[in-house]
Amino acid sequence: MALAKWVAADLRRIGQISIAVKKEGVFSLAHREDAARNDLTAYAHAEDAAEIARFDDAGKYRPLKTAPNLRHGWRLIVRDLAGLRLALDLFYPGRLAAFLAWENAMLKTTSLRQTLSRQTGMYRTATRIRDEEADALVGNFCRSDGGCLRTILWKRDENGTIASTQLPTEKFDPQHDQTGVGAPVVPLLCQEACNLLVAQARKIVHEGGDISPKCP
Numbered sequence: 001m002a003l004a005k006w007v008a009a010d011l012r013r014i015g016q017i018s019i020a021v022k023k024e025g026v027f028s029l030a031h032r033e034d035a036a037r038n039d040l041t042a043y044a045h046a047e048d049a050a051e052i053a054r055f056d057d058a059g060k061y062r063p064l065k066t067a068p069n070l071r072h073g074w075r076l077i078v079r080d081l082a083g084l085r086l087a088l089d090l091f092y093p094g095r096l097a098a099f100l101a102w103e104n105a106m107l108k109t110t111s112l113r114q115t116l117s118r119q120t121g122m123y124r125t126a127t128r129i130r131d132e133e134a135d136a137l138v139g140n141f142c143r144s145d146g147g148c149l150r151t152i153l154w155k156r157d158e159n160g161t162i163a164s165t166q167l168p169t170e171k172f173d174p175q176h177d178q179t180g181v182g183a184p185v186v187p188l189l190c191q192e193a194c195n196l197l198v199a200q201a202r203k204i205v206h207e208g209g210d211i212s213p214k215c216p
Helices: 002-008 048-052 081-091 095-103 112-117 121-128 131-141 195-206
Strands: 017-023 026-031 041-043 074-078
Touching: 002 081, 002 095, 017 081, 026 081, 041 048, 048 074, 048 081, 074 081, 081 095, 112 121, 112 195, 121 195, 131 195
Parallel strands: 041 074
Antiparallel strands: 017 026, 026 074
8 A cells, every 4th residue: 555655664744744653553643843742632533634624723714725724733643544544635635646646657737728728617717817927826826835835746838838937946846845844755746726726817817917925
């Protein structure tokens, strides 16, 4: 099983989560900044990850689960690998599968222009975003420090243009820890622009190019 291999290889960090192996088949998850604390609220069911991930420290809803605002103060104990996989899928939907596909050279990416071109209805207008607007949007919306912890693998267009010239090269490197800690991690890979980015592209078109900071 891929997850067991990753844990055995010391890939025990994913996004803002630290994974500790307590004993055979039992895993303890916590916010990476809380790993050494012993005053955390305990949870005992993998399904509790959904509630933990729902709100940030201020109680604000988190529409983007890979945003760097996972709340603190909890510890989740899961009893087996199946529970660990379920919990991580609830914290970071689809990211384990993406990493496995990438490891096996099977992960397909979709350029931003392709993603925008397949939009329908009210989001169809997002296709009209200009290149310079898209460059600035991605540079702000997807940045790791306040935007999103995913590693971008997609390009801006079919010509292979970089997603944004305003992001550091590390933003496109699956080996880099997007939290800035620098530890070995299971990366949160991004194979195509998310719905929130598409919605923001539409908003920019409608507002005539307003690219002021808007964190997800």
